[in-house]
Amino acid sequence: MYGNDFSAPDxxxxxGLLGEVEAAEAELREAAGRQRRGGPAPDEDLAAYFxxxxxxxxxxxxxxxxxxxxxxxxxxxxxQHAHSEIIGMQPxxxxxxxxxxxxxxxxxxxxxxxEAGHGLYLxxxxxxxxxxxxxxxRLLLDGRQKYSSIFNYPTLTWADMGAIGWLVDGAAIVNQxxxxxxxxxxxxxxxxxxxxxxxxxxxxxxxxxxxxxxGTPAQQAMAQDAVDRWWYPSLAMFGPPDGNSxxxxxxxxxxxxxxxxDDLRQRFVDMCVQQAEILGLRIPDDDLRWNEERQAYDYTQxxxxxxxxxxxxxxxxxxxxMAHRRAAHADGAWVREAAAAYAAKRAGQKEKVAA
Amino acid sequence: xxxxxxxxxxxxxxxxxxHTHVGSLHAPDAELALRNARDLYTRRQEGVSIxxxxxxxxxxxxxxxxxxxxxxxxxxxYRHPTFYEVPDGVAHL
Numbered sequence: 001m002y003g004n005d006f007s008a009p010d011x012x013x014x015x016g017l018l019g020e021v022e023a024a025e026a027e028l029r030e031a032a033g034r035q036r037r038g039g040p041a042p043d044e045d046l047a048a049y050f051x052x053x054x055x056x057x058x059x060x061x062x063x064x065x066x067x068x069x070x071x072x073x074x075x076x077x078x079x080q081h082a083h084s085e086i087i088g089m090q091p092x093x094x095x096x097x098x099x100x101x102x103x104x105x106x107x108x109x110x111x112x113x114x115e116a117g118h119g120l121y122l123x124x125x126x127x128x129x130x131x132x133x134x135x136x137x138r139l140l141l142d143g144r145q146k147y148s149s150i151f152n153y154p155t156l157t158w159a160d161m162g163a164i165g166w167l168v169d170g171a172a173i174v175n176q177x178x179x180x181x182x183x184x185x186x187x188x189x190x191x192x193x194x195x196x197x198x199x200x201x202x203x204x205x206x207x208x209x210x211x212x213x214x215g216t217p218a219q220q221a222m223a224q225d226a227v228d229r230w231w232y233p234s235l236a237m238f239g240p241p242d243g244n245s246x247x248x249x250x251x252x253x254x255x256x257x258x259x260x261x262d263d264l265r266q267r268f269v270d271m272c273v274q275q276a277e278i279l280g281l282r283i284p285d286d287d288l289r290w291n292e293e294r295q296a297y298d299y300t301q302x303x304x305x306x307x308x309x310x311x312x313x314x315x316x317x318x319x320x321x322m323a324h325r326r327a328a329h330a331d332g333a334w335v336r337e338a339a340a341a342y343a344a345k346r347a348g349q350k351e352k353v354a355a
Numbered sequence: 356x357x358x359x360x361x362x363x364x365x366x367x368x369x370x371x372x373x374h375t376h377v378g379s380l381h382a383p384d385a386e387l388a389l390r391n392a393r394d395l396y397t398r399r400q401e402g403v404s405i406x407x408x409x410x411x412x413x414x415x416x417x418x419x420x421x422x423x424x425x426x427x428x429x430x431x432x433y434r435h436p437t438f439y440e441v442p443d444g445v446a447h448l
Contacts (some may be wrong), residue, residue, distance in 0.1 A: 113398070114398070117395050
């Protein structure tokens, strides 16, 4: 099933999202297969050609002409996305050594490794737009580019690993599945890869919460507490309401973005309600109820002032996350230098043999 | 420090298929590029063989020259089997 509409909420869970990723992949192949000229004619207007490619649901590729603003928007968005994956390793990395069993530890390690991998896929996609990796790393470390505000919240208990997987990764998937159809080829392809792996993350989180929610009263309370703390920050992940979203309209026209913040947030809420029922956990919203007319749930909006405060640096963990990232980068310098020195030495030896 | 070299990664998904470009990565030398490619692009048994190629070693045609560059193919329709008319009743052709 693909097209410009969402699937019904009841089949949207788990398999439904994976199905959409596969549909996006099939659509990418199908669009590539449609007969088209390879490039603009010598005297053709490049901007018109660019628009034509986008209107035809075809992908823009790295060496194609593109408006500078399109390039800048993509670099900003992909870089911010990559930084989020890298910083996103920290809240969960915090629990690797304290996971309750060897199985949970192995799974969490694999998950955090995936986040690093996602960061690298995305950095590689950003680099195709003509920005270097070193520059991207610098922009993050200098605080000149942002990462998702959700990672500025602390992970206080083991149940937070469950809540992050279910809610944070769940919200990320709802956000990211439409990006599999983004007009920029390298980003779309990276997102297909990322989304397939994210569904493992979401399910492992859901399983953690399900186990806790069906455990002792203390475990149930811990699971509920985690959901209470992560619900609204997860809703805020979709960004400000449509009326206040600065980048949306142009991004929609360029088919970088496919759905508005509020549409995606609604979709996420509609998915979560039934999943929460099966968990036996309560979504912390007294005004959450089905609206027959809209065929969607009415819900309480997250605190957008808090979102803005956290984005601008005043969340519970902003300073800690950045300090940790800077220290990790500095502490890893000797590894990069050693690898470069070894490569140079070996290249020197080869030359000698060749001479 | 100089930028760590960029490598393009190609993976053969299964025996019998050709290597396909899957993405790129940075590594100081070929050996590390191969190891990084394994860790980055085949964490879920996505491949049975990996190629890494220095990105700088790839010479690409540019989209600007595309029409002229690929023109010679457009006027040689006789390279496709569909160009030829097969008389009725011919088998195994």
